[in-house]
Amino acid sequence: MKATPLDLSRADAPKRLVDHALEELTASGAQLDRDARDFVSHVCNQPGGFDALSRTLLRAYAESVGIAERMREGRTVMGQATIEKLHLMDGKLGEISSATEVATTDILNGLNRSVELVDAVLEDDGTAAGRAVALTNLRDELYGVMEHLQFQDITAQQLKHMSSLLYEIRSRMNVLVKVFAPYLISDPLAPVAQALAGTFDPDATTANVTARQAVADEVYETFKVPKSA
Amino acid sequence: MKFLVIDDSPTMLRIVANTLERIGYTDIVKANDGAEALAKFDASIGFIITAWNMPKMNGLEFTIALRATPGGEFVPLLMVTARSASEDIARAVEAGVSNYILKPFTAPVLKEKIDAMPLSAVPA
Numbered sequence: 001m002k003a004t005p006l007d008l009s010r011a012d013a014p015k016r017l018v019d020h021a022l023e024e025l026t027a028s029g030a031q032l033d034r035d036a037r038d039f040v041s042h043v044c045n046q047p048g049g050f051d052a053l054s055r056t057l058l059r060a061y062a063e064s065v066g067i068a069e070r071m072r073e074g075r076t077v078m079g080q081a082t083i084e085k086l087h088l089m090d091g092k093l094g095e096i097s098s099a100t101e102v103a104t105t106d107i108l109n110g111l112n113r114s115v116e117l118v119d120a121v122l123e124d125d126g127t128a129a130g131r132a133v134a135l136t137n138l139r140d141e142l143y144g145v146m147e148h149l150q151f152q153d154i155t156a157q158q159l160k161h162m163s164s165l166l167y168e169i170r171s172r173m174n175v176l177v178k179v180f181a182p183y184l185i186s187d188p189l190a191p192v193a194q195a196l197a198g199t200f201d202p203d204a205t206t207a208n209v210t211a212r213q214a215v216a217d218e219v220y221e222t223f224k225v226p227k228s229a
Numbered sequence: 230m231k232f233l234v235i236d237d238s239p240t241m242l243r244i245v246a247n248t249l250e251r252i253g254y255t256d257i258v259k260a261n262d263g264a265e266a267l268a269k270f271d272a273s274i275g276f277i278i279t280a281w282n283m284p285k286m287n288g289l290e291f292t293i294a295l296r297a298t299p300g301g302e303f304v305p306l307l308m309v310t311a312r313s314a315s316e317d318i319a320r321a322v323e324a325g326v327s328n329y330i331l332k333p334f335t336a337p338v339l340k341e342k343i344d345a346m347p348l349s350a351v352p353a
Contacts, residue, residue: 143247143248143251143336146243146244146247146248147244147248147333147334147335147336148333149240149244150240150241150244150332150333150334151333152238152240153236153238153240153241153311153332153333154311154332154333156238157282157311195284198282198283198284198287199237199282199283199284200282201281201282201310201311201312203311203312203313203314204311204312204332205311206333209331209332209333209334212313212331213330213331213334213338215313216313216318216329216330216331217329219315219318219319220318220322220328220329223318223319223322223323224322
C-alpha cells in the first residue's frame with residue numbers, strides 16, 4: 001500500500017499562525033511596557049510624583065462630573081428653548097398665513113363687487129334713485145374693505161408674540177453659551193422683551209370673531225350683573 | 230358727540246374713525262396710548278373707544294386712571310381689543326369699561342354697542 005504524501009505547507013499553517021500571534025502579543029506587550037515606563041517616568045518627574053497622581057485623578061473626575069452635569073443642563077435648556085417654542089411659532093406662522101389669505105380674499109371679493117357696482121352705475125340709464133342706491137351699496141362695500149384691513153393689527157400682534165418667543169429662545173441659548181464658551185458672547189441682548197411688553201395679546205386671532213364676540217358678551221354680562229345688582 | 234379714539238396702531242385708529250364716520254359720528258379726537266389720551270381728555274369728550282394693548286399706558290390702566298379723574302367717572306368707554314379670555318373681560322369690567330368689543334369688529338357691532346349705551350352711562 002502506497003503512503004499518501006504529507007502536505008507539509010498545510011500542516012505548518014496553524015503553527016505559523018500561533019507563532020505570528022505570539023510575536024504580535026510580544027510586540028504589543030513591549031509597547032505597553034514602554035508606555036507604562038514612559039508614564040511612570042513622567043509621573044515621577046512631576047512635582048509631587050505619585051503622591052500627586054491620586055489628587056490629579058480626583059480633580060479630573062470632578063471636572064468630568066461637572067462637564068456631564070453642565071451637558072445635562074444644556075440639554076434641558078435646549079429642549080425647553082427649542083422644541084416647545086418652535087412648535088408654538090410654527091402654529092403662529094400657520095395662523096398668520098391663513099389670516100392673511102382670508103383677509104386678502106375678502107378684500108378682493110369686496111373690490112370685485114365694488115367694480116361691478118361702478119359698472120352698473122356707468123351703464124345705468126335709469127332713475128337718479130336707482131343710481132343713489134347703487135352708490136350707497138358701493139360705499140358700503142368700500143367700508144367693508146376697510147374693516148377687513150383689521151387683520152393687519154391682529155397679525156402685527158401675532159408677529160410681536162413670535163418676536164418675543166425668538167427673544168426667549170436667544171436668551172436661553174445665551175445661558176448655554178455662557179456655560180461652555182462665555183468668550184463668544186460679546187454684546188448684551190437688546191431689551192426686546194421690555195419694548196414689546198404689553199403691546200400684544202399672545203392669543204390674538206382673526207378666527208371665529210362672531211362666535212367669540214357672543215361669548216364675550218355673555219361673559220361681560222356675567223361680570224357686570226353682580227356690581228349693578 | 231365728540232369721540233376720543235385710542236390705539237397705538239395707526240391702521241386701527243383710521244379704521245375705528247372711518248367706521249364711526251360710516252355710522253354717523255364725525256367729531257373724533259385720536260390718541261396713540263393711554264397717557265396721550267388722558268392729556269387730551271376734557272369735558273367735551275362724550276364717548277371713548279380704547280384698545281387694550283398699548284405701550285406707555287395700556288387701555289386698562291387708562292380706564293382706571295380715567296375713572297379716577299374728575300369728569301371721567303361716567304363717560305361711556307368701549308374697550309376694543311383682541312383679548313377674549315374671561316379673566317381679561319372680568320378685569321376690564323372691574324377697571325370700569327362700559328362695554329367690550331373684540332377685534333376684528335364690524336360697523337353693525339360697533340353701532341349696536343354705542344346705541345345700547347346711555348350717553349351718561351355709569352360704568353359697570
